[in-house]
Amino acid sequence: MTSVLITGCSSGIGLETALAFARRGDRVHAGVRDPARAEELLRRARAEGLTLDVPRLDVTDDASVTAAVTAVQDRHGPIDVLVNNAGTDVTGPVETMPLDRARTLMETNFWGPLRVARAVLPGMRVRGTGVIVNVSSLAGRTFAVPHGGFYAASKAALGALSEALHAEVQPFGIRVVCLEPGSFASAVRRTSAAGQASESDPYGADHAWLDRFLARVAEGAADCADAAAAIVAAADDPGTPLHTAVGKDAETALEFLAGVTYEQWLPRFLEQAESLAGPRPARSR
Known part of the structure; x- marks a missing residue:
């Protein structure tokens, strides 16, 4: 039985991923920052007769990560697969975005996966086996949109970290995958500083x-269950490329951007944005 630790399981991709692994009979540890928000996950698990362990796990807190990973390993044995899914999306301009909000985003999207990976790696290294799936975003592989710079930076940083980690732990029999989903329904709860x-x-x-x-x-976002299926497949398949786009929109976007410069992309992006959101407002100093 494979032991799987997943972060950010109260909704979206994390919730669907926990259920997907549980349906296979894997031992699933569905981490949530606030156990009170696990009601939907537990309700759906009960409806399907699935068993889940739901540890409290706040990826922004060193003590919480250490306690959760230690408890899982003490009670249930080694962790075979880690899915770093927890994330947040805060939009805001580079100049005026409150720095505390920007730091919180980086704590969740970059430092969070690093904390959890470092907690599980010693056990994986000793056993000579393990898989780490970092759930990044298409935003980490494409040009950053206006007001999306902090989110894109956090995901690009996670991609770079995944590359280095892959090369470092491969000799120990550990595999690293960085999945880059496009738009999935409620995959990440976007908040905005605009208001x-x-x-x-x-x-x-x-x-x-x-x-x-x-x-x-987001109105045309894909089903999070499809992203969950891609995560399960990546955990199973040793041939999964380190960088793997998830979703038709992500695949199409990367194909379109091949060989395209930022200067060529930006006018096309703005045209598309205006077609959906109306004319871009005039700027004032």
């Missing part, structure tokens, strides 16, 4: 416009 911007914020109208575009894109 908190002061009336004098020179980026306020532009930020709100970009958020309208992202909301329209």
Whole structure:
């Protein structure tokens, strides 16, 4: 029986991934930051007759990560597969985004996966086997959209970390995969600083416009169960490329961007955004 630890399982891709592994009979540890938010996961598991362990695991807290991983290993044995899924998306302009919000995003999307990976790696290394699946984003592989720079930076950083980690742990029999999903329904709860911007914020109208575009894109998002299936497949298949796009929109976007410069991309992006969100607001100093 494979032991799988998944972070961020209260909703979206994490919830579906926990159920997908459990359906195969794997021993699933579905980490959640707030156990009170695990009600939907547990309800669906009971409805299907599935057994899940739901440890409290806050990826932004060193003590929480250490306690959760230690408890899982003490009670249930070694962790075979780690799925670093927990993440958040905060939009905001580079100049005026509150730095505490930007730091929180990086703590969750970059430092969080690193914390959990470092907690499970010693056991995997000693046993000479293990799989780490880092759930990144298409945003980490493509050009950053306006007001999406911090999110894109966090995911690009996770991709770079995955590359280095892959090369470092491969000699120990450990495999690393960095999956890059496109748009999936409620995959990440996007929050915005647009509504908190002061009336004098020179980026306020532009930020709100970009958020309208992202909301329209999300209306056509794919089912999170499809992303979960891709995660299970990546954990199983040693031939999965380190960087793997998930979702038709992600695959199409990467094909389109092959050989395209930022200067060529930006006007096309803005045209697409205006087609969904209306004319881009005029800027004021």
